[in-house]
Structure formats: structure tokens, C-alpha cells
Amino acid sequence: MNAVPVIIIGAGPTGLTAATLLGQYGIECLVLDRWASVYPQPRAVHLDDEIYRVLARLGLAEEFAAISRPGHGLRLLDPDMRPLAEFRRGTAQGRHGYPEANMFDQPALEAILRTNLKRYDSVTFRGDTEVTALTQDPAGRVRVDVTDRITSRQDSLYAEYVLGCDGANSLTRTTIGATMGDLKFEQRWLVVDVDTDADLAEWEGVHQVCDPDRAGTYMRVGTTRYRWEFRLAPGETSDDFGDLERLHALIAPWTKDIPVERLQLVRMAEYTFRAQVADRWRDRRLFLLGDAAHLTPPFIGQGMGAGVRDAMNLAWKLAGALSGALPERVLDTYEIERKPHVRALIRLAKLVGMAMTEGGKVGNLARRVLAPRLHLVPGISAHILNSETPALHRCELVVRPRRRRSLAGRLCPNADLGDGRRFDDVAAGRFAVVTSTDPPPDQRTAVQRRGGVLVVAPSGTELGRWLREGRATAATIRPDGTVLRAGRDLSVLCAALPTLGWDER
Numbered sequence: 001m002n003a004v005p006v007i008i009i010g011a012g013p014t015g016l017t018a019a020t021l022l023g024q025y026g027i028e029c030l031v032l033d034r035w036a037s038v039y040p041q042p043r044a045v046h047l048d049d050e051i052y053r054v055l056a057r058l059g060l061a062e063e064f065a066a067i068s069r070p071g072h073g074l075r076l077l078d079p080d081m082r083p084l085a086e087f088r089r090g091t092a093q094g095r096h097g098y099p100e101a102n103m104f105d106q107p108a109l110e111a112i113l114r115t116n117l118k119r120y121d122s123v124t125f126r127g128d129t130e131v132t133a134l135t136q137d138p139a140g141r142v143r144v145d146v147t148d149r150i151t152s153r154q155d156s157l158y159a160e161y162v163l164g165c166d167g168a169n170s171l172t173r174t175t176i177g178a179t180m181g182d183l184k185f186e187q188r189w190l191v192v193d194v195d196t197d198a199d200l201a202e203w204e205g206v207h208q209v210c211d212p213d214r215a216g217t218y219m220r221v222g223t224t225r226y227r228w229e230f231r232l233a234p235g236e237t238s239d240d241f242g243d244l245e246r247l248h249a250l251i252a253p254w255t256k257d258i259p260v261e262r263l264q265l266v267r268m269a270e271y272t273f274r275a276q277v278a279d280r281w282r283d284r285r286l287f288l289l290g291d292a293a294h295l296t297p298p299f300i301g302q303g304m305g306a307g308v309r310d311a312m313n314l315a316w317k318l319a320g321a322l323s324g325a326l327p328e329r330v331l332d333t334y335e336i337e338r339k340p341h342v343r344a345l346i347r348l349a350k351l352v353g354m355a356m357t358e359g360g361k362v363g364n365l366a367r368r369v370l371a372p373r374l375h376l377v378p379g380i381s382a383h384i385l386n387s388e389t390p391a392l393h394r395c396e397l398v399v400r401p402r403r404r405r406s407l408a409g410r411l412c413p414n415a416d417l418g419d420g421r422r423f424d425d426v427a428a429g430r431f432a433v434v435t436s437t438d439p440p441p442d443q444r445t446a447v448q449r450r451g452g453v454l455v456v457a458p459s460g461t462e463l464g465r466w467l468r469e470g471r472a473t474a475a476t477i478r479p480d481g482t483v484l485r486a487g488r489d490l491s492v493l494c495a496a497l498p499t500l501g502w503d504e505r
Ligand SMILES: Cc1cc2nc3c(=O)[nH]c(=O)nc-3n(C[C@H](O)[C@H](O)[C@H](O)COP(=O)(O)OP(=O)(O)OC[C@H]3O[C@@H](n4cnc5c(N)ncnc54)[C@H](O)[C@@H]3O)c2cc1C
Pocket: 009, 010, 011, 012, 013, 014, 015, 032, 033, 034, 035, 039, 043, 044, 045, 046, 047, 106, 129, 130, 131, 132, 165, 166, 167, 168, 169, 170, 171, 191, 271, 289, 290, 291, 292, 298, 300, 301, 302, 303, 304, 305, 306, 307
């Protein structure tokens, strides 16, 4: 039986992103999910401008704009709901060309991702299909055993590569013998989603209640949709808050005198928030992505984003390896690059969680004294609101000196090129060379011959300034927007472009 180049297990945000990107490269792939339709329960409500940029790359910028609203920043409150500090964020476009914080409802996002997938002929979605076993044979294929959940018919499919985007209880993770390394965080929280046509008239940023006895978060996520999260005390369960009447005491500081009858409880669920990273993300032709590879407490709203980043990191490498344009060994860089990045963000989420909840009365006092003074620390507000994530680690595809700061491993801004287009419109998922000086004809030809894109960015332009601040005059950019190498010798940077052979769109 012929093998499909790629089987993706799981049509959550991670699997759908990977499938769309592979579809854009013309790679044939099959997406399997145990359910035929979108998981209807709300989970993620926030994504940053880097993830918005990926959605735009998938062709969904306008659709996402229609289902999201920009976030306005962060307000810290004490246990009596008095403001401790506030960090306001502009809602204008950031360095990636989109607002830096965006509120939305995960099922609505998954719905537009699924509809969009139909644009790609090389991608097939098969729902109601439970993957029951994965076996790698010596011939370099993966056998994927499936059961049709409607007919109970069992079947075996074959793939050259399998992407395990199968969520927190991943069968792929078990199959490759990976275990979740514990980053030592476990808290039980109550998650509440309410719909109402009444206006809560609250500030449209994230409200963080810093209280060791009842930490809480409130945010508006849609025109009529609101989200609360409350830490549960030992022995408490979601049953203790059973309905809106009993919940009311918790949410009343925000809903004030709005009658309970005008509030519609969309969902109330208890979640145990954990911080975990799988010890290995690959075994030969099987890869782990998304929640299958890592779990984070949601305090900085980065769990789903991490899965989307995994997909963005791996898709172009896999497309290149399958077409023969890139050597198979580039696939080793996936885990090398992504694991430390995700670990850094999980540590940050843990830190935010602990700052909100730890320390008892002493913690409350420290927060009361320190928080109102935070804005006096130079740069702290920018730091707290900064959506930029860490640089990727050095490896074959991130070339940078050991100790010196470099642009390599960071994302090239999706800068305005001054002609109505942004960087991504021009690069469009290919390798690019950005240079502040006009290159000689032989270098222009070299870039074109290798299938790359040349972007000339003189010193007054946004990209020109970015290069100068990075102490470079040119940079080679990967198809996922990450800087492969930056420096001053354009010929070296042009030579860093691999020769591309795959068919883009
Ligand atoms: C309360 C809460 C709040 C959150 N807030 C945020 C936030 O604000 N921002 C953010 O970025 N993230 C947030 N997250 C995290 C986010 O929801 C997850 O990280 C994200 O859904 C993970 O996506 P995924 O595609 O990797 O996995 P999932 O969404 O879990 O998808 C996995 C898919 O695999 C399928 N599947 C599994 N096993 C099999 C099998 N054997 N056969 C066939 N199909 C299978 C499942 O049916 C499912 O569709 C939050 C999570 C929670 C719980």
C-alpha cells in the first residue's frame, strides 16, 4: 500500500496549522481526528501578535480580525479589588503587523482553521477516526492503525512521517516512549465562561486578582463573551459552584448589579493547570507537537501559541526534507530549537502564577508595596507588555557567535516595506535575504537562483533600522520568519541560503 507523505493525528489548532502550512507547500497529507467537528468547549482566549502573524500566513488575517478583539493590557488588583498597578498596551499594530494581544474564543478559531483547510487540494481531513496504534517499519514507513468510530471498521494507513498533534493524552507520545518532565507546578482552577448582552463596562484588559486565598483572572473575550478563572482551595471542586446563583459571589465584583437572569453560563469547568515538557519529541518518523509535547499554566496565554509555533517551525523543514530540497537532518533542529523556547515561556507562566498566588499575608503586603511602584522601574512596563519571545537556540539553522548578541534566532519583523506591502507579503514562506545595501548583480542572481527573495531595506526604513540595531547590514531569513544568520558580509549571507526545490503554492 502506498504511503501518504504525512499523516497528522489531531485536528486541534496545532494539527490544523501544520496541515495548512504543508498544504501551502503542496505536500499531500491526511488529518485524522476522533471527532468530526470542532471541540466545542472554550479553552484558549488569548494569542499574541506572533501567532496572529502565523494565522495571516495561513490566509486568515481578516477572518481572525472578525472574531477577535485587541487586549488593552494588564491590571493587578489586591484581594479587595483595589488596583495595585496597571500596564496599558496600545492596540495598534506591533512589530509583526498585528495587535500584540488578542482575545478570542478557541472553537471560533478552530472553525475558521477547518474551513480554510478546504482550500488545499493536497490535504484531506477524516473525522470520526480513532488512531489506535502506530508502528514504524524498517522500510521507513509508519503504520497507523485506525478505527472508524461510526462503523467500527478497522484499517491500517501508511505514512512517511506522522505528526502527533494529539493533545495532552497523546498516543504518539506513549508510542515513542516519551515521558512528561515535570516543571513542578500544579494548581486546580475553576474556568467560567459567561455570555451576556449586558455591558459590564469594565476596562478591556486582563484583570489579575493577586490573592493567595482566591487568585482570579477576568477578561472580556468577545462582544458578549466574558471569561473568569479562579483558583480552587484544597477540598473545593467545581460542584461547590454548581450554577450561576452560587457562582455569583465570585463574579459579582465585575457583574455588579446586572441581574443573574441576564447572564448565561456557557461553561464552568475545573482544570488542573500543569507545567510539563516531554523528554523527547521525536522517534525517527514520529514527531510530537503542541499539547502532546508540552503543557503550560495559561497565565500568559501561550499554550496554544506554543503548538502553533511548533507547527510553523517543523512544516517548512518537513516540506523541504520530503521534496529533497533540504537534507533530512534538518528535522533534528525541530526539538533543539523548540524545546528550550517552550520551557522559557512555561517558566514565565509559572512565575506569573506564583506572583499572583504565593506568599500568604506577607506576599499580599509585598505586592501592595511593590506593585504600585513597578512603573517607576525604567523599562518595566515595556518588559511586562513585551510580546517578543526568546531567540531560538544555536544550531545548524540558527548560526550565531557563542557569546555575542545577534539577530540570529529572532524573528524578522513583518515590517511595512513602504509600498503597501509587508515583509511576509514579499517573502511568502520562502527564504529571504534582507540587506541595507544594494547588492551587486552576481549576488542578486545568486539569491534568485536559489529560489530566495531579496529585500533591499535602506537605513531609513523599518527593516534598515532593525538591521542597524542588530549590528548587521544583512540577514538571511528562514521560511518561518526566523533569522538564520545576520552579519555584514552579504556574500556569506547569500551563500547561507539553501537551494530550494519545492513548489510554493
Ligand atoms: C482553561 C484553559 C485556558 C487556556 N487559555 C489559553 C490561552 O489563553 N492561550 C493559549 O494560547 N492557550 C490556552 N490554553 C491552551 C490551549 O487550549 C491548548 O494548548 C491547545 O488547545 C492545544 O492544541 P493542540 O492542537 O496541541 O491539542 P488539542 O486542542 O487538545 O487537540 C488535540 C486533537 O487530537 C485529537 N485526538 C487525540 N487523540 C486522538 C486519537 N488517538 N485519534 C484521533 N484523534 C485524536 C483530539 O480529538 C483533538 O481534536 C488554555 C487551556 C485551558 C484548558
